[in-house]
Amino acid sequence: MTNALDGPAWLVLGSMALFWIGLLGLFWRRNLVGMLVGLGLAWASVAGLAMAAGLLQSDAEQAVGAGVLALCAALVGFLQVAVGLSLVVARVSRRGSIDVEEARLLEG
Amino acid sequence: MISLIPIALVVALASAAVAVVFGQVLSRSVVASYAAIAAFGLAGLAAGGGVVALCFVIVGLLSFLLLQLFGWMLVDVDHDHLPAPTLARTGAQAVVLAIFAAGLALLGRRAFRAGELVAPSATGDRSAGFDPAALGAFLFGGHGELAMLLGCLLAAALLTALSLLRDEGGDAG
Secondary structure (H helix, E strand, O other), X not given: OOOOOOHHHHHHHHXXXXXXXXXXXXXXXXXXXXXXXXXXXXXXXXXHHHHHHXXXXXXXXXXXXXXXXXXXXXXXXXXXXXXXXXXXXXXHHHHOOOEHHHOOOOOO | OOOHHHHHHHHHHHHHHHHHHOOXXXXXXXXXXXXHHHHHHHHHHHOOOOHHHHHHHHHHHHHHHXXXXXXXXXXXXXXXXXXXXXXXXXXXXXXXXXXXXXXXXHHHHHHOOHHHOOOOOOOOOOXXXXXXXXXXXXXXXXXXXXXXXXXXXXXXXXXXXXXXXXXXOOOOO
């Protein structure tokens, strides 16, 4: 296998593919916790893409900025999982089910 | 010689696919996600990510640890406890999986045509730079119509799957 891609370029492609797989998980799984796994993978790919963007920068200041962006993306993903889990816990305590088919409508 | 980065990325993507598609059991899904995050972080470290890659791994693993802990509270980790899928739902899922697999295959195929992504430097050293404009061309240039078609197909498949998932006249539970 001959390939001229360098490390950051591989990371960019890997992030895209990981986002694709995470999105598949979001639409594939019927279990609410399983959907959160897919969402977490998709967010990890966003953080990975920001990390790769930092590695692609030749300017040190921009590279640091992209690194901070990657950390922020990872933290937002973490918080998103936490909020999603709290919604799932509330859902289970109210309805006793994690089946997404039983959560079709938003209720006030 | 194949470098560590593509190998780690292949492991990460395979683990993520296992977590998503074959993860009917929560523990298996979360463990595969751990492997995916760790392998992706390893690729980042090998590419020179340093502290950012380490923080990425730590935060990513913490996210899935949270999912595992709360998942243990919510579900029996040995079973999914969902009703058996119907033929229509299985068909819709198969269509979605086929389109996603086609997208991944296209991405991989283009990835191995490496010259499109790397801008040649003045000295002719192709590994010296990564052209951001080439990345845009890689995604949308030349094959923009194909990307648009894939997007429409994807949207149609997802809408079909969602419509199949709705019960006619079911309660709003």
